[in-house]
Amino acid sequence: MTAGYWIEHYRAVASAAGILFVAGLYCILFSRNLLRILLGTELLTKSVTLLLVLAGAVTGRVALAEAMVITVVVLEVVAVAVAAGLVVGVFRHHGATRVRLLTDLKG
């Protein structure tokens, strides 16, 4: 599929990416579980990935978009691994993964 095709149909893909973004943001804002918040950030990243490649497809620079997506994926997996370790640490310390428990540094 050519760049012209994606210029013609970019709106559908951008809308799907927007829905992903809103779902992720909603998950972050309204969840109290640390794992679920982490999951919300993952959804946000998926949305960004989709938009990056869409931008590449529309401008005819898919290779550049691919390079950026690979960078995003590497950062994403490191962030998830560290965050998962922190969640396990929080669970071992507090016995639960609720955000409300994390008030040690409050005030």
Place this chain on the structure above:
Amino acid sequence: MTYVTEALLVLLALVALWTVQTTILRAAIGLALTSALVTALLFEMGARLAAVFELSVCAGLITVVFASTISMTRPIDDAEAARCRARRKRRFHPAFFLVALVGVGLWATGYALEVTAPAASAPLASAREVLWGARRLDLVGQLTVLFVGVFAVVVLFKERAEERAGEAGDRAGARTEEKAA
């Protein structure tokens, strides 16, 4: 737009909504499904290398990390699960409307990008050339972040291993004292 792409986009939106509203283990599976659908879309858009990365790392590795983390944290009992389910339904009920509103709004406003199609004769670089040529500095950043991540995970789990070793030592000491008594 082809039927395949349309179906993928609709499925992507539905799976994302399901992921947000279901239980945590199912949500991890939903995230993997979302990644798989994003992979198919990336493939449709011609980003094949990125699609392979997305499928192997995001749908595979990250799902394993999520499942491991869920298994390492405490499973809740039935009563608490029922309470959580009710709370989740109440909390995420507006999400459907909000997401539908955003989707329809984006579609209906007819937002337009000022984009012109690239010249057909423009040379197409491969992702490998871009990554190892123009974006070489990104690789340095990636390596740095990878090392930082590895060290962070090692430090996080080393402390716990030391704690466990200390606890095991205490238990062994107590047993020796009991035997001596």
